[in-house]
Amino acid sequence: MKMKNSEGQEIYFNPATKNGKTVYIVKALSGQTIPDRDRKPHKSRTFTQLAQAERWLNRNGYTS
Secondary structure, three states: OEEEOOOOOEEEEEEEEEOOEEEEEEEEOOOOOEEOOOOOEEOEEEEOOHHHHHHHHHHOOOEO
């Protein structure tokens, strides 16, 4: 699913299966970066729980 925040930044948010478990992947579009837990920039971020991913999306202002 493609999502956008108020600053115009876009990401993809998709579930995937990894080692038999469902994970949730947030991938940055158009050259932007996503901060991890230590505030280091990355192109994508993986969450193991849907609630964690949803809270991160809400905290950063992303809506579908």
